[in-house]
Every structure is written in structure tokens, then in C-alpha cells.
Amino acid sequence: MNRFLKGTLILFLSGIILKILGFFYQIYVVRTIGTEALGLVNMVFPYYITLVTIATMGMPLAISRLVAKGEARGVNTGKIMRTAFAVVLILSVSLTFLAVMILPKVFVYLEFDTRLRWCFYIMLPGITIVPLCSVMRGYFQGKQKMLAPSAGQIIEQLSRITCGVGLIYCFSGAYQGYLALFLAAAMMMGEFVGATSLGLWYIRERRLEKLPKNDEAVLGEMLSLGVPATLTRLTSSVDLILEAWLLPKGLVRWGYTNSQSATLYGQINSVCFTLISLPGVLTNALATMLIPSIASLSVSNSGRLKEKCANALLVTYMFALPVAAIFYVGGGELLRLIYHLDGLDMIMQILAIGAVFIYLGQTAVGILQGLGENKLVFVTNMGGSFAKIMLIYLLIWQRNGALVGAALAFSGAYFLQCLGNIFLLHHRVGFTLPFNKLFVPLVLSVIVGRLLLPASALLSPIFGAWAIIPAAVILALVYLSLLIVFRIFSFKMLS
Numbered sequence: 001m002n003r004f005l006k007g008t009l010i011l012f013l014s015g016i017i018l019k020i021l022g023f024f025y026q027i028y029v030v031r032t033i034g035t036e037a038l039g040l041v042n043m044v045f046p047y048y049i050t051l052v053t054i055a056t057m058g059m060p061l062a063i064s065r066l067v068a069k070g071e072a073r074g075v076n077t078g079k080i081m082r083t084a085f086a087v088v089l090i091l092s093v094s095l096t097f098l099a100v101m102i103l104p105k106v107f108v109y110l111e112f113d114t115r116l117r118w119c120f121y122i123m124l125p126g127i128t129i130v131p132l133c134s135v136m137r138g139y140f141q142g143k144q145k146m147l148a149p150s151a152g153q154i155i156e157q158l159s160r161i162t163c164g165v166g167l168i169y170c171f172s173g174a175y176q177g178y179l180a181l182f183l184a185a186a187m188m189m190g191e192f193v194g195a196t197s198l199g200l201w202y203i204r205e206r207r208l209e210k211l212p213k214n215d216e217a218v219l220g221e222m223l224s225l226g227v228p229a230t231l232t233r234l235t236s237s238v239d240l241i242l243e244a245w246l247l248p249k250g251l252v253r254w255g256y257t258n259s260q261s262a263t264l265y266g267q268i269n270s271v272c273f274t275l276i277s278l279p280g281v282l283t284n285a286l287a288t289m290l291i292p293s294i295a296s297l298s299v300s301n302s303g304r305l306k307e308k309c310a311n312a313l314l315v316t317y318m319f320a321l322p323v324a325a326i327f328y329v330g331g332g333e334l335l336r337l338i339y340h341l342d343g344l345d346m347i348m349q350i351l352a353i354g355a356v357f358i359y360l361g362q363t364a365v366g367i368l369q370g371l372g373e374n375k376l377v378f379v380t381n382m383g384g385s386f387a388k389i390m391l392i393y394l395l396i397w398q399r400n401g402a403l404v405g406a407a408l409a410f411s412g413a414y415f416l417q418c419l420g421n422i423f424l425l426h427h428r429v430g431f432t433l434p435f436n437k438l439f440v441p442l443v444l445s446v447i448v449g450r451l452l453l454p455a456s457a458l459l460s461p462i463f464g465a466w467a468i469i470p471a472a473v474i475l476a477l478v479y480l481s482l483l484i485v486f487r488i489f490s491f492k493m494l495s
Contacts, residue, residue: 067142156194
């Protein structure tokens with residue numbers, strides 16, 4: 001197996017492991033202490049991740065490209081790495097100092113819950129730890145050795161979970177503000193342990209590198225590669241900041257307490273979205289694999305490119321529809337079974353419709369990036385963020401839409417962003433999607449949704465309250481079999 005395929009497989013498997021670990025950790029947290037502490041952490045997290053994004057300065061992408069180029073030329077990458085470490089260290093320390101001086105005043109000015117300030121202070125070490133880790137991950141990506149960064153992320157997640165579960169187990173009855181601090185502290189513990197393990201692996205790898213020294217100037221090239229990537233990520237971070245302020249404050253504006261608004265924000269952000277995004281591991285892996293595949297076709301074979309684009313979108317569409325149907329009908333029941341949360345059926349129905357566009361959007365972005373159209377991705381990302389903030393303002397700030405308004409805002413934004421990506425992709429490539437391959441999966445997915453509860457009732461004597469899960473799996477397999485029988489889907493579409 002070549003380096004690229006091996007690296008892709010490692011990324012895919014580690015992504016699944018990380019998702020599963022995070023999923024079960026979140027189940028434990030929600031069942032044990034509820035969603036208020038999670039909501040508090042999620043309200044302050046965008047400020048933290050924005051500073052991390054600026055401090056990172058797009059180094060993973062820049063370093064991976066420069067290291068790969070250095071490897072191809074047979075030169076030592078020591079100067080590249082020293083420059084990258086110096087840049088992120090200077091930025092991290094400077095931003096940490098500014099954050100301590102300025103952000104508490106911002107929180108007061110925006111009338112944020114006073115508990116957020118202490119959560120943010122706990123996260124401060126991450127502003128230095130995460131960018132340094134990103135530099136090392138970029139190094140391993142450039143060498144196409146993905147085992148070390150993947151193992152580091154898994155160690156990080158396990159450390160976070162161990163620390164978080166231990167603190168919650170010992171202090172489960174504590175004040176919600178303290179519990180939010182414990183969750184933030186567990187996050188930082190995970191970052192520290194993961195960084196330590198990755199650092200040891202990096203030192204070992206560097207000692208094994210026996211290549212001539214590279215004395216070329218690299219800072220200018222590094223920044224030219226890293227800054228555009230930072231701007232794209234910064235857009236998403238600013239979007240999260242506005243969301244984390246508008247949504248809870250909009251709820252408070254209509255009479256909810258700070259505690260209630262944090263609880264509701266935790267429910268939609270940490271619980272509903274976690275469940276909806278779980279199947280996205282597969283579409284994200286598809287998008288990752290599409291980037292080099294599409295890049296290799298973009299110049300040499302326009303006919304094959306059109307076919308590849310159409311098949312990628314169709315496969316995602318065929319996967320997304322039954323998943324959305326299952327979440328639409330059984331999402332509320334799954335939340336009751338898994339998280340012991342009730343009253344979120346309508347939220348899951350709205351988000352289930354939006355899930356189709358989340359999954360399709362991931363694939364469309366992967367194709368556009370493979371074509372080198374990063375500017376178009378940036379534009380649609382900006383448009384989607386703007387649409388979401390405007391919808392949150394209209395549906396929650398101006399009207400008391402509560403979580404229903406939030407779900408409508410999220411799904412509406414994902415719909416518009418996905419539509420924009422597919423429109424631009426069609427304009428760029430000119431593919432066609434056969435009507436029968438759009439219509440038949442839609443009809444079969446509606447049938448899957450209609451049969452889910454009867455099938456669950458039929459299996460309940462065997463599986464009890466959890467019968468909805470095997471019922472969903474069986475119906476999904478029948479759906480796939482029918483697509484193959486009707487010649488709508490074939491495994492050649494994945495090649």
C-alpha cells in the first residue's frame with residue numbers, strides 16, 4: 001500500500017475512533033450533569049478557537065506543502081520547522097497576553113454570563129499548545145506519515161475523557177459553573193497530553209532525518225500559503241462567535257434566564273448536532289479522498305471529471321436521504337434513548353432536513369478544493385455564515401423562535417451554502433444528474449421513514465426500547481439492496 005492510501009485509511013479510521021469516543025463521552029456528560037455546563041463551554045469556545053486560528057496562521061497547510069517539497073528535493077526541513085515554531089510561539093504568547101487584557105472587558109460589554117470568563121481563563125494554555133501541535137502535524141502530513149498525528153489525537157481524546165469523567169464523577173452535584181470549568185480543564189488536559197505524545201514522536205522523527213541542510217528563506221512562502229487558509233478558517237470562527245452571542249442573548253431577551261439559555265444552547269449545539277453530524281464521518285472521508293482524485297482529472301480528462309463529480313454527488317445524495325428520513329422520524333426517540341432528553345422531536349425533524357445539505361455540502365466542497373477553487377469555497381462559506389447569522393437574528397432576536405428558530409436558521413443556512421457550492425460546481429464542470437437517480441432514492445427514503453416505527457414495534461419484543469436502531473439498520477440495508485436491484489447504485493460509482 002502506497003503512502004497516500006495508507007495515510008487516507010489511517011485518517012478515516014482515526015476519525016471514526018475520535019467520533020465514537022467523543023459521542024460516548026458526550027452521552028455520559030449529558031446524562032450525568034445535563035446540558036447547561038456544555039452550553040457555557042460552547043458559548044466561550046468560539047473566542048478561544050478564533051485566537052487559536054490566528055496563532056496557527058495556516059501553518060499545517062503551509063508546512064505540509066513545504067516539507068513535501070523539501071522531501072522531493074532531498075533537503076533537510078529543519079529551517080522550515082524552526083521558522084514555523086518561532087512564528088506560532090510569538091503569535092501565541094502575544095495573543096494570550098492580549099486576550100487576558102481585553103476579552104474580559106468584551107464579555108462585560110456584551111453582557112455575557114459571568115461564568116464564561118473563568119471558562120476562558122482555563123482555556124488560555126491551549127492558545128499556545130494547539131498551534132505548536134499544528135506545526136508538528138503539518139510536518140507529518142508533509143511526509144505522508146499520518147500514524148503519529150492520528151495516534152496523538154486519539155491519546156488527546158482519551159486523556160480528555162479520562163479527566164472529564166473523573167472530575168464529573170467526583171463532583172457531579174456541583175454548581176453548573178464549576179462543572180463547565182471542569183469540562184474546560186479536561187479539554188486542556190487532553191491538549192497537553194496529546195501535545196506531549198506528538199512532541200516525543202516528532203523529536204524521534206527529526207533525529208532520524210539525515211538530509212543536507214536547507215538554507216533557503218522560507219518565511220515569505222510560508223505566510224503566502226498560510227494566510228489565505230487562516231482567513232477562511234477565521235470566517236468560520238467569527239461566525240461561531242456571533243452565533244454564540246446572538247442565540248443565547250436572544251433567548252435572554254425574550255425572558256429566559258442565563259441558566260435556561262445556556263441549557264438550550266447546549267441542547268442544540270452539543271446534543272442535536274452531535275447526533276446529526278455522526279454519519280458525516282463517511283461523507284467527510286469521501287470529501288477528503290476526492291481532493292487528490294479530482295485534482296488528477298481536472299486537466300487531463302474532462303469527461304471522466306464530469307462523471308466523477310456527478311457520481312460523488314449522487315452517492316452522497318443516496319446516502320443522505322435515508323439517514324435524514326431516519327432522523328426525521330426517529331430522531332426524538334434516539335435523543336430520549338441515548339441522552340435521556342425529551343421534547344426535541346421538532347428540532348430533530350428540522351435538522352434532519354438540513355442534514356441532507358450538510359452531507360452534500362461536504363462533498364461539493366471536496367470537489368471544489370480538488371479543482372483548486374478555494375476562493376469559491378471561501379465565498380460560499382462567507383455567504384452561508386452571513387445567512388445563518390441573519391436568520392438567527394430574524395427568528396430568535398426579533399421573534400421568540402427559541403430552539404425551533406435556531407434549527408430553522410441552521411438548516412436554512414446549510415441549504416443556501418450547499419446550493420451555492422453545487423451551482424458553482426455545475427458552472428465550473430458542467431455535469432448532469434439523471435432524473436431516475438434522483439427520484440427513486442427519494443421515494444425509497446420516504447418509504448424507509450414510514451416503515452421505521454412499524455419495524456421498530458415489530459422488533460421491540462426482541463430488542464426492547466432500543467428496537468429503533470436495528471430497525472433503522474435493516475431498513476437501510478433493504479434500501480441499498482433495492483438501489484442495486486433497480487440499477488440506481490453500483491459500487492463502480494465509488495471508483
